[in-house]
Amino acid sequence: MxxxxxxxxxxxxxxxxxxxxxxxxxxxxxxxxxxxxxxxxxxxxxxxxxxxxxxxxxxxxxxxxxxxxxxxxxxxxxxxxxxxxxxxxxxxxxxxxxxxxxxxxxxxxxxxxxxxxxxxxxxxxxxxxxxxxxxxxxxxxxxxxxxxDNEEAGRTLGKYIDARLGDRDPKVLMADLDPSSSVGLQRHNGFLDGMGLTDDSDAILGTALTQGDQGKAQAAMENLLQRVGKKVNVVYNINEPAARGSYLALKARGLADDVLIGAIDGSCSGVQDVADGKFAATVMQFxxxxxxxxxxxxxxxxxxxxxxSGFVDTGDMLITDKPVDGLESKDSTWGAENCWG
CATH class of the missing domain: 3.40.50.2300 (Response regulator)
Known part of the structure; x- marks a missing residue:
């Protein structure tokens, strides 16, 4: 047969x-x-x-x-x-x-x-x-x-945060993933490039590995904040769980309203965090x-x-309710309708 x-x-x-x-x-x-x-x-x-x-x-x-x-x-x-x-x-x-x-x-x-x-x-x-x-x-x-395209997603976020800073000098904390992860490295490098920074820039106040986990990111950010105090005005996050942990650590010190928190993910809950003013922006994936x-x-x-065969870019979109000139973005209403679609 x-x-x-x-x-x-x-x-x-x-x-x-x-x-x-x-x-x-x-x-x-x-x-x-x-x-x-x-x-x-x-x-x-x-x-x-x-x-x-x-x-x-x-x-x-x-x-x-x-x-x-x-x-x-x-x-x-x-x-x-x-x-x-x-x-x-x-x-x-x-x-x-x-x-x-x-x-x-x-x-x-x-x-x-x-x-x-x-x-x-x-x-x-x-x-x-x-x-x-x-x-x-x-x-x-x-x-x-x-x-x-994770490097480009990081670059978009970096350009946006840099534009939002205006004339202020960046003081950045980095909530990274893991050096063995290509996505973590690509987003990290893209973000710094978008900000016009490098790893050895004086603007980088500290970095931490979070495994993209909210609890680990919160603990890591608490440790970093003990060292840098109120100097920070930007926190980069590998993803939204890490950004949520960073936000909680900043909030506990009364700094959340003074710091631009950026993430890459685009979940419905992350879009809501943008709408609620917890995140300055997130870059949505699909x-x-x-x-x-x-x-x-x-x-x-x-x-x-x-x-x-080959690399197929499935796209990304900057989500923010405070757009800047020269960068394509969608607001949180659009984000809520299209999150992770």
Whole structure:
């Protein structure tokens, strides 16, 4: 009898028979992901590996991928690291997905370089690997990337904050992500470039690594504020959870109204923070587009063998209720209607 499953699904199924069962320790499932062998009905199987299961951004990415998979009749198996930066958890997730016979893996890599061996092993098994949100280093380690141009998003935020400062000299605190994350580095560098600063500028009063977590960002900002006091007038944040932590630390010291807080994310709650005056601005991303395009690319590969290629910029938009000349932006009303769309 002829096997009508996609050709690479059959190859992965054969490989899976020879693999030792892999424990899922170090990664957590986002849905009931079975350990059964590949489906016999030709259904396309897609793996999704995000950085965490709790960050609202990755929750939205997962939900969007699930909706797109359901619409196309594909099966989605979603796994995640325990925290932003958990490379070991993502490696285990990839091995688990290869064993389960997926046709493609969509991944938001926590460590742009350390994940490369696991990606190559998946590719060697006939699995197409696509990055979402965060690039690998090098970029061509995966077939394609669907993501925000993170450096440009950071640059947009930096230009906006610089314009809002006017004649005031910048006094900046940086709530960063992690040096192993390409997205963290790109946003950091873009923001400084937009501000006309460098890492060794006297305007940089201090930096902290937050893993994009609100609690860690709040604690880090409290420590930085103990050192710099009231000098600060700008706080850059890798994302909105970090910005929320920074805001709480500034508010506790009575400084929130005197500091321009900027973030990159564009969630509905982040847009509301802009509307409430907590954030000067946020740069909106569109994870729904990333997920939809990623799922569509895997389905096409499963059906035709054609791989996607290159970097696809899924766009961004500056959200603020205090626009400045020369920078395109939308207000919080528009943001609320389009958040993470």
């Amino acid at each position: 002829r096997d009508n499953r996609p050709f690479h699904t059959r190859a992965v199924a054969a490989l899976a028979v020879t693999l030792t069962a892999l424990a899922a320790a170090g990664c957590s499932t986002e849905r009931a992901a079975s350990s059964e062998s590949p489906s016999d009905d030709g259904e396309v199987k897609i793996g999704l590996v995000t950085k965490t299961e709790t960050n609202p951004y990755f929750v939205k990415l997962r939900e969007s991928a699930q909706a797109a998979a359901d619409k196309s009749g594909a099966d989605l198996i979603a796994l995640a690291g325990k925290f932003d930066g958990d490379n070991a958890g993502q490696v285990t997730a990839i091995e688990n997905l290869v064993q389960q016979g997926v046709d493609g893996i969509l991944i938001t890599p926590s460590n742009a370089k350390a994940i490369l061996d696991a990606i190559q092993e998946a590719k060697d098994a006939g699995v197409v690997v696509i990055a979402l949100d965060t690039e690998t280093e090098p970029r061509d380690a995966v077939a394609a990337t669907f993501a925000t 994870p729904q587009k990333m997920a939809e395009q990623g799922v569509a690319a895997v389905v096409k590969y499963a059906e035709t063998g054609e791989k996607p």
